[in-house]
Amino acid sequence: MRDVKIGLIGFGTVGRGTARVLYEQADRLKRRGGGHVLLKAVADINVESLPSHLEGITLTRDANDILDDPAIDIVVELIGGTTLARTYILKAIENGKHVVTANKALLSQHGTEIFVLAAEKNVEIGFEASVGGGIPIIKSLKEGLVANRIDSIIGILNGTANYILSKMSDYGLLFSEALQEAQDKGYAEADPGYDIEGIDTAHKLVILMSMAYGMKMDLADVTCEGISRLEPIDIDYAKEMGYRLKLLAISHNYGDHVEARVHPTLVPKEHMLASINGTYNGVCFSGDMVGNILLYGHGAGMMATGSAVVADIIDISRNIMSGFINRVPSLSYLPEYIKDRQISPMANLRCPFYIRFSTLDKTKVLSRIAGILGDNGISIESVIQKGSETEDSVPIVMSTYEASEESVNKALAEIDSLDITTDKAVKIRILVEKHE
Amino acid sequence: MRDVKIGLIGFGTVGRGTARVLYEQADRLKRRGGGHVLLKAVADINVESLPSHLEGITLTRDANDILDDPAIDIVVELIGGTTLARTYILKAIENGKHVVTANKALLSQHGTEIFVLAAEKNVEIGFEASVGGGIPIIKSLKEGLVANRIDSIIGILNGTANYILSKMSDYGLLFSEALQEAQDKGYAEADPGYDIEGIDTAHKLVILMSMAYGMKMDLADVTCEGISRLEPIDIDYAKEMGYRLKLLAISHNYGDHVEARVHPTLVPKEHMLASINGTYNGVCFSGDMVGNILLYGHGAGMMATGSAVVADIIDISRNIMSGFINRVPSLSYLPEYIKDRQISPMANLRCPFYIRFSTLDKTKVLSRIAGILGDNGISIESVIQKGSETEDSVPIVMSTYEASEESVNKALAEIDSLDITTDKAVKIRILVEKHE
Numbered sequence: 054m055r056d057v058k059i060g061l062i063g064f065g066t067v068g069r070g071t072a073r074v075l076y077e078q079a080d081r082l083k084r085r086g087g088g089h090v091l092l093k094a095v096a097d098i099n100v101e102s103l104p105s106h107l108e109g110i111t112l113t114r115d116a117n118d119i120l121d122d123p124a125i126d127i128v129v130e131l132i133g134g135t136t137l138a139r140t141y142i143l144k145a146i147e148n149g150k151h152v153v154t155a156n157k158a159l160l161s162q163h164g165t166e167i168f169v170l171a172a173e174k175n176v177e178i179g180f181e182a183s184v185g186g187g188i189p190i191i192k193s194l195k196e197g198l199v200a201n202r203i204d205s206i207i208g209i210l211n212g213t214a215n216y217i218l219s220k221m222s223d224y225g226l227l228f229s230e231a232l233q234e235a236q237d238k239g240y241a242e243a244d245p246g247y248d249i250e251g252i253d254t255a256h257k258l259v260i261l262m263s264m265a266y267g268m269k270m271d272l273a274d275v276t277c278e279g280i281s282r283l284e285p286i287d288i289d290y291a292k293e294m295g296y297r298l299k300l301l302a303i304s305h306n307y308g309d310h311v312e313a314r315v316h317p318t319l320v321p322k323e324h325m326l327a328s329i330n331g332t333y334n335g336v337c338f339s340g341d342m343v344g345n346i347l348l349y350g351h352g353a354g355m356m357a358t359g360s361a362v363v364a365d366i367i368d369i370s371r372n373i374m375s376g377f378i379n380r381v382p383s384l385s386y387l388p389e390y391i392k393d394r395q396i397s398p399m400a401n402l403r404c405p406f407y408i409r410f411s412t413l414d415k416t417k418v419l420s421r422i423a424g425i426l427g428d429n430g431i432s433i434e435s436v437i438q439k440g441s442e443t444e445d446s447v448p449i450v451m452s453t454y455e456a457s458e459e460s461v462n463k464a465l466a467e468i469d470s471l472d473i474t475t476d477k478a479v480k481i482r483i484l485v486e487k488h489e
Numbered sequence: 490m491r492d493v494k495i496g497l498i499g500f501g502t503v504g505r506g507t508a509r510v511l512y513e514q515a516d517r518l519k520r521r522g523g524g525h526v527l528l529k530a531v532a533d534i535n536v537e538s539l540p541s542h543l544e545g546i547t548l549t550r551d552a553n554d555i556l557d558d559p560a561i562d563i564v565v566e567l568i569g570g571t572t573l574a575r576t577y578i579l580k581a582i583e584n585g586k587h588v589v590t591a592n593k594a595l596l597s598q599h600g601t602e603i604f605v606l607a608a609e610k611n612v613e614i615g616f617e618a619s620v621g622g623g624i625p626i627i628k629s630l631k632e633g634l635v636a637n638r639i640d641s642i643i644g645i646l647n648g649t650a651n652y653i654l655s656k657m658s659d660y661g662l663l664f665s666e667a668l669q670e671a672q673d674k675g676y677a678e679a680d681p682g683y684d685i686e687g688i689d690t691a692h693k694l695v696i697l698m699s700m701a702y703g704m705k706m707d708l709a710d711v712t713c714e715g716i717s718r719l720e721p722i723d724i725d726y727a728k729e730m731g732y733r734l735k736l737l738a739i740s741h742n743y744g745d746h747v748e749a750r751v752h753p754t755l756v757p758k759e760h761m762l763a764s765i766n767g768t769y770n771g772v773c774f775s776g777d778m779v780g781n782i783l784l785y786g787h788g789a790g791m792m793a794t795g796s797a798v799v800a801d802i803i804d805i806s807r808n809i810m811s812g813f814i815n816r817v818p819s820l821s822y823l824p825e826y827i828k829d830r831q832i833s834p835m836a837n838l839r840c841p842f843y844i845r846f847s848t849l850d851k852t853k854v855l856s857r858i859a860g861i862l863g864d865n866g867i868s869i870e871s872v873i874q875k876g877s878e879t880e881d882s883v884p885i886v887m888s889t890y891e892a893s894e895e896s897v898n899k900a901l902a903e904i905d906s907l908d909i910t911t912d913k914a915v916k917i918r919i920l921v922e923k924h925e
Contacts, residue, residue: 078636328759348783364633
């Protein structure tokens with residue numbers, strides 16, 4: 054049995070984790086029939102030397118040394134970003150090498166180009182580590198759920214945002230305080246924009262939708278709202294109503310069109326997703342045969358992500374050894390069956406809403422608000438109205454029955470312009486999916 | 490590409506579900522590169538005719554018509570039980586056919602015989618459906634977590650027992666009432682022994698341990714306690730202490746020896762397993778690289794289990810098409826690396842305990858009990874003592890810090906023999922595993 058040789062580009066956190074998993078689990082991988090996988094070379098522009106356990110492995114500053122090395126079977130791209138990473142991956146494919154990557158930003162924006170070229174060159178692209186860190190989400194979708202039409206995807210896919218919201222919910226922290234804590238603990242980058250604005254979550258959702266529905270990846274149409282403007286007061290009221298606030302990726306499959314949105318969402322506290330706290334990730338799939346499935350675990354981290362990268366390496370190695378490349382289509386469906394699908398406009402969304410109005414403490418305020426909501430076809434499910442916070446403003450908090458995004462926006466615009474409201478209404482969508 | 494031909498033995502709930510999944514998802518399976526999988530024949534002694542969507546498929550009363558048919562590639566055994574099923578599976582393997590089965594009772598007791606013969610004949614055994622219904626647990630263990638030493642398995646693996654405990658917890662039902670409800674809804678068999686006594690859970694635990702640890706299957710040493718003697722009073726007190734009662738399969742891997750036990754367990758309410766209710770199943774694995782992973786979904790049911798059976802069929806079909814049989818070792822580890830491992834005796838277990846004493850309402854009762862516990866090295870974490878229930882007996886409820894099973898048993902035997910106790914103490918183990 055021949056060795057399968059790996060070239061690793063990018064020796065940051067996940068790169069080092071991957072090298073460690075390969076080293077520490079080498080014996081186990083053989084006992085599990087994973088063949089002989091050998092790390093041959095590492096490329097990183099910022100690394101002066103490799104740790105002692107990687108003795109004998111080539112270190113280079115030039116990724117081309119790996120990309121042009123005919124002995125390398127699998128290129129593992131872990132530099133991130135969408136420029137150099139794209140160039141390297143395309144070159145690796147051109148050179149007939151298989152690719153393993155954790156790069157969700159790249160795949161969600163240049164996936165079509167990459168997968169089309171990979172199909173043409175008959176090489177594999179492994180990307181388990183791009184969504185949900187060490188959780189075997191991609192393999193479950195591609196293989197375990199092969200006999201299912203996936204009807205929905207609902208997930209907590211960013212550990213940083215989930216950590217911040219968990220801290221805000223459990224300790225009453227302000228967003229800025231929780232973010233600072235996440236940064237102090239190393240869970241958030243110095244520039245946390247992608248995490249807190251939902252962009253990283255959207256990248257992952259696009260990858261999951263592509264595989265679940267057999268559709269082309271397109272980041273452009275995903276509606277994306279982040280968590281940076283959320284206030285503790287809304288978290289508290291929502292808790293009183295039986296909800297926990299989460300940043301969710303949500304997609305429903307309606308056949309010819311699909312939904313794709315990332316936004317703060319109130320989750321009923323009995324729902325499994327409401328119990329996913331701290332930096333953990335989780336995703337629910339609803340399959341027409343299997344019903345609801347949830348996969349949960351560490352969505353990031355050196356060793357967890359390394360575990361997923363190595364699982365992909367082993368998978369591809371087994372195919373190299375058997376000579377049966379692309380045993381399972383990289384994107385679940387054979388390329389010729391991957392379709393364009395329309396993403397439905399946000400205005401068409403229907404769900405229940407949490408709404409907090411800031412109003413003057415006057416008589417008939419509630420009846421005027423309720424009247425406008427009613428005129429727009431929005432029914433109130435529950436109301437909380439308490440004593441005044443300040444002399445000038447009192448909150449009126451309510452949950453609605455299912456209503457359309459469009460009519461809620463219209464009603465709120467009207468209410469916001471009244472002389473009895475002191476600030477813009479706050480609106481948070483409520484998850485309806487039943488999950489027993 | 491040639492057709493892969495399937496013979497189905499057993500046309501009960503899961504058999505009919507499997508046939509329906511194959512039929513309804515036929516087009517999807519092709520689009521997903523699963524090849525051409527054809528149901529060729531069905532054997533069932535009790536079935537007079539097949540449903541109309543299976544027109545053209547042979548129905549026989551004699552399983553040997555399938556086992557002896559050289560055109561059949563994969564035999565799907567769904568009759569259950571450990572006698573005929575064993576005979577059929579061994580014959581199928583002898584005849585060079587691959588096997589897919591949902592039969593956990595058979596695998597946990599005759600697994601070694603079956604897998605040894607399968608290795609010898611170079612055929613595959615698929616058994617995703619044997620644990621956790623439609624949840625891709627087996628595939629995740631075998632492939633997704635390939636680069637992990639599994640350190641523990643903690644699971645809710647029987648939907649019937651979980652349904653009963655959920656009803657007892659949420660509605661204060663007696664065990665007998667909740668069981669009746671489960672039977673009325675078709676979730677429990679007329680003879681529910683295997684489900685409520687934890688035996689079915691033990692079967693599944695043995696299969697998971699075998700794959701997770703690379704050890705020989707051995708049902709004999711698994712400690713197994715059921716739920717039929719549980720009382721609502723303990724569920725209520727435990728709830729007051731922040732716990733939810735679950736029938737758990739628990740195994741820790743200590744290298745040379747492992748733990749294997751099935752018993753009612755109090756789960757801290759923040760733990761993900763505490764949120765798994767009704768007929769749902771879930772299992773947590775702790776991997777040395779990946780950390781904690783939880784997989785959740787329907788653990789039974791016609792279509793969910795059919796989904797798992799078909800996933801196995803597709804997996805094996807892909808290997809038939811590539812000619813690379815046993816691409817992944819059936820039991821995760823190559824046969825030569827599967828070892829015997831000792832199961833540690835229950836007396837050695839250390840965990841916190843919930844204990845309820847029934848005592849006379851006299852002074853110094855608590856101090857005498859605490860004294861005996863203390864003499865046995867058991868420290869009390871919290872106590873609930875309320876007014877008398879009846880004139881003769883009052884409950885004293887406590888949770889302990891981690892203590893050994895042996896010392897708790899010794900202390901309770903001593904306390905039970907005192908003249909101040911009116912009934913045997915009730916002891917329930919508490920889960921300690923951290924899961925955040």
